[in-house]
Amino acid sequence: MVDRSQTPLVELKDISVSFGGVKAVDHVSVDLYPGEVVGLLGHNGAGKSTLVKVLSGAYQKGGGEILIDGKPVEINNPRDARANNIETIYQTLALADNLDATSNLFLGREIVTPLGLVDDSAMEAECRKIMGQLNPNFQGFHDPVSALSGGQRQSVAIARAVYFNARILIMDEPTAALGPHETQMVADLIQKLKAQGIGIFLIDHDVHSVIDLCDRASVMKNGELVGTVNIPDVTDDDLLSMIILGKTPTPVTA
Amino acid sequence: MGMIGAFVLLCLGFDILTEGRFLTPRNIFNLSIQTVSVAIMACGMVFVIVTRNIDLSVGALLATCSAIMAMTQTEFLPYVMDLGLNHPVTWLISIAVGLLAGTLIGAFQGVLIGYLTIPAFIVTLGGFLVWRNVAWYLTGGQTIGPLDSNFVKLGGTNGTMGEAASWTLGIVLTAAALWMLWASRRARARHGFPVKPMWAQGVLAAITAAVILGFIATLNAYDIPERRLERMFEARGEVMPEGLTVGYGLPFSVLILLVVAIVLTIVARRTRFGRYVFATGGNPDAAALSGINTRFLTVKVFALMGFLCALSAVVASARLSNHSNDIGTLDELRVIAAAVIGGTALSGGIGTIYGAVLGALIMQALQSGMAMVGVDAPFQNIVVGAVLVLAVLIDILYRKRLGA
Structure with missing residues (x-):
């Protein structure tokens, strides 16, 4: 209790x-x-x-x-x-539809290389890791989230809230x-x-x-x-x- | 990809129609020089349109920056500061003043749009009238020139890198491009992601190298006219050796465009700022809820646009070797058209820098190709206008097909 x-x-x-x-x-x-x-x-x-x-x-x-x-x-x-x-999963999901799952997961908190550039490979690896736990069926890491199903979009929003x-x-x-x-x-x-x-x-x-x-x-x-x-x-x-x-x-x- | 094909077809078509006069080193050299000014601004316009804004003031802002720089190098520095004409620091100070002015004006418009929430269309429509006439006021409507002798080297024909330096740059660029292809492949492999098969990677690398080196070879193949060369030797007090030919090589203005396009591509794809620009365009609310300061982002985007307008002003006025009152007229429409033909969506969130440069090239190729074929002036603009609308239609149909 x-x-x-x-x-x-x-x-x-x-x-x-x-x-x-x-x-x-x-x-x-x-x-x-x-x-x-x-x-x-x-x-x-x-x-x-x-x-x-x-x-x-x-x-x-x-x-x-x-x-x-x-x-x-x-x-x-x-x-x-x-x-x-404090993390929030909004009713509207608040995803940038034109970006892929990885970019949305890390939006505002990107992993950067020592040169200050965003490290897409490292972020994608982390994204695959957390998606593997949350929703093992998740596909389409390189598609914009607008191309994903409702459930997949939801898992991106949830992943963003629990990852950090x-x-x-x-x-x-x-x-x-x-x-x-x-x-x-x-x-x-x-x-x-x-x-x-x-x-x-x-x-x-x-x-x-x-x-x-x-x-x-x-x-x-x-x-x-x-x-x-x-x-x-x-x-x-x-x-x-x-x-x-x-x-x-x-x-x-x- | 389709756009590159359209561009190649367009060039080949004009080449056939002009019986081989279109794809000569001379014409390619001129084409690249003519494209630079619009292409530089189109790169910035991509960021503006991606964030769901528009900038109608770029041509007028170019004129104001050009006027400021012209007055700085022909009035203020030589007479007020007593440096005399063609002082070695004049061009540097003038450019610095111009870039600063452009950036500040852009940032000011960005504050009006981002923080005071006036629509970008209105702010820049106002700016269109204001800056065009600030330029007029600054110069009293007169053509200011000739400009500083070092400054005009940034305009194109007056300043090129020469053959050796062009080849060196071409080889450095090729090496850098190949290294980047290899580095991204290695990064993907390190995380265990699938990579392209080796042969596809090899073909991509070969095409990249061929395009860069082919472009340099073409520009080097355009020889400086004999008379001009003679005068250059005379100016140095030497006698021109008999039968000497010297190629122009890469113009400094094209070098500026290359640097702008490469840097902004990295900014768009590999920096947080670029990521936030695209996120804000895709869903402004989501971007704000992700902790992105979308208002300040708007200011930064417009400041960048202003900076690029000033850079275009350097190239445009240096090419003419004077500042004229109508410089940059209608450029706002050419710049927006270049970005849009290049695949930038006015609904926001989608666009590429190389697309915008290609868009500017396509427009310039159309215009000068039709002039060479002998199409009447009114028909030239009619065709360009129709192509703009058609390009967007094709883009829409293409996206629908992809379901994106």
């Missing part, structure tokens, strides 16, 4: 984000412990993606505080997030575009990463996959936090009513 007696890996405290007067995220606080998977649930537009984009540096927060290992950090852009070992020793992983609907086989692959990967002590925020629409994969779930509605629950303590109906009605379940008498 997850040990929650220590300092959390990440604390998002009282985060607000607004876009031109519309409050997309309204004073939300969530936290994440090492080796834990926290699901973020909610309707489209509930603000869950916006919340984690504050952590990944894609959006700037309007208010609140981000703490990593209990220390406040400033995350103003994706570079800051990466410097704090992430401590905090954000997955925004990682299985939305995948078939059953690849979905299982992602589920196995999440278990493996959990065992390595990586903390994961998992955004998902599917209540059942959250119940299967997560330790806790935070539910959002209209930019506000409905509540955070321990998965073993709730049923799928409880989660659904949180999502739809915005009601926290009556605490189970313990």
Whole structure:
């Protein structure tokens, strides 16, 4: 089980984000412990993606505080997030379609030769290594990623997030575009990463996959936090009513 | 690959139509000199278009840089700084001033585009009017010349490397190209990746060597006219030996283009900057989310474009040996056309430097070939315009076929 007696890996405290007067995220606080998977649930537009984009540096927060290992950090852009070992798998995958898998894997963090030139052979070797672990069927190392299948593109995005020793992983609907086989692959990967002590925020629409994969779930509605629950303590109906009605379940008498 | 074929066919076709006057050392020499100015800028335009931008101001920027350099070497340095005419440092200082001006103007336009998010089309359309007329203002609309005697050596006919130096350079270039082919093969083999069969590698190496050395041999075969040679000897106070022939060799301006094309190819393929340029063109959001500072990247790309405009200005004004008020007029369209004929996609993310140089060559070959065949001037431009559209259509069909 997850040990929650220590300092959390990440604390998002009282985060607000607004876009031109519309409050997309309204004073939300969530936290994440090492080796834990926290699901973020909610309707489209509930603000869950916006919340984690504050952590990944894609959006700037309007208010609140981000703490990593209990220390406040400033995350103003994706570079800051990466410097704090935060990696993100975006729903859109965020791949440069005209480049091959290797270039995408190392985008922004290329291996360079002593002369400062990018070392394509060394990067391709590393790319083949990690792809061999993640998706042994992966082909087409020299094709632009636009020519790859949905599952292969997804594995490139996942490889990019896990290759660089992430401590905090954000997955925004990682299985939305995948078939059953690849979905299982992602589920196995999440278990493996959990065992390595990586903390994961998992955004998902599917209540059942959250119940299967997560330790806790935070539910959002209209930019506000409905509540955070321990998965073993709730049923799928409880989660659904949180999502739809915005009601926290009556605490189970313990 | 298809483009190289089209270029070869075009040259052979004109050669037949002109009864062998097109593919003479003299015409190839002239063709390469005429192509340089547009080709240098087309190399930079590849980076601009790959990042999903456009630069309509290159011809005007060329004029401003040319005007600045012309004024520096004919007014400022000789009279204000009292160095006199044709001082040995004049050409160096003038070029440095011009390159600095071009880079700064380019960077300024880049800031407007990258940080203030004004569309590149608008910024450079404004720049087109502004810089064309800054050039006019600087010179009062007058033709400034003759330019410094060292400066004009960078223009082409006035400055060539001579036969021996050209051969040396050709051999060095061939050796470098072969070494690079071998090094990349070795790097692939070291990581256990499949490599080309030895015979294919051998054929590729042989073609590379033949093209480089053949080009040098052709330029060396173009002899300096006897009269001109006589005058050169007279200027040195010597008498020309009877029956002496001396080849021109590689013009310095073509050498500049070669250096620009090689350096920018390495930049595009083997540096982080180049990788980021292509990533930003393929998916700007993904590039930004990967931690690439896409705004500053835009500034750098336009600064590079400005630098290359200034370099083209050196070549163009040196070739004419004066600065005229209409220098670089319509160059923006030729440069964009060269990049596009060379396979650069306006949707971004795709383009090569050698393609742009080849595009510039194809346009110049078309223009001068038609002039030699005797096609009327209006038809020349009609054909060039039609070829531009056709080239893009073929490119689109070709990509669809490949499914890329």
